[in-house]
Amino acid sequence: MLFNVSQLLRSPVGETRHYVLDAAPPVHAGTAELVRLPGGVLVTVKADVVLDGVCSRCLTPFGYPAHIEFDEVYVQEYDAVTAARLEPPEDADDETFRIGADHLIDISEAVRQYSEMATAMQPLCRPDCPGLCPVCGQDLTVGGCECEREVTDTRWSALAALKQTLHG
Numbered sequence: 001m002l003f004n005v006s007q008l009l010r011s012p013v014g015e016t017r018h019y020v021l022d023a024a025p026p027v028h029a030g031t032a033e034l035v036r037l038p039g040g041v042l043v044t045v046k047a048d049v050v051l052d053g054v055c056s057r058c059l060t061p062f063g064y065p066a067h068i069e070f071d072e073v074y075v076q077e078y079d080a081v082t083a084a085r086l087e088p089p090e091d092a093d094d095e096t097f098r099i100g101a102d103h104l105i106d107i108s109e110a111v112r113q114y115s116e117m118a119t120a121m122q123p124l125c126r127p128d129c130p131g132l133c134p135v136c137g138q139d140l141t142v143g144g145c146e147c148e149r150e151v152t153d154t155r156w157s158a159l160a161a162l163k164q165t166l167h168g
């Protein structure tokens with residue numbers, strides 16, 4: 001996911017470019033807007049991604065869709081015309097995205113970071129996944145087992161009791 005910004009870096013501040021993202025994992029579809037700033041380029045990405053997850057109930061790996069959006073400033077390290085090295089801004093650190101001497105912006109790392117943030121804490125392969133038998137470990141999507149399981153979930157019984165108090 002590379003953008004050559006050598007022309008944009010020679011353009012006046014405020015110059016804007018729009019791109020449609022090519023599908024490249026994890027990106028399924030999306031757009032990028034690049035705006036020339038003093039000292040860099042503001043990149044705004046909106047993308048539909050497919051994330052890899054492991055079902056938190058049955059432990060099956062599966063892919064699921066998510067949406068990411070971000071704005072990041074890519075700091076210019078070299079002058080596009082003279083190729084002279086520029087002073088980095090005072091607040092730049094190791095996390096700062098940079099535009100190198102090749103005048104390329106690579107959004108892959110930002111996409112990876114924002115996709116990670118969009119990862120569900122407890123993804124489910126399907127909303128009603130029955131999960132694994134807590135006794136024998138059988139995948140209950142595949143088939144039942146002979147174990148005797150405690151079916152009452154204490155959280156639900158507490159809720160039922162509360163409802164009864166409110167309505168009764």
Ligand SMILES: [Zn+2]
Pocket residue numbers: 055056057058059060124125126129130131
């Ligand atoms: Zn599952």
Ligand SMILES: [Zn+2]
Pocket residue numbers: 133134135136137138145146147
């Ligand atoms: Zn079982």
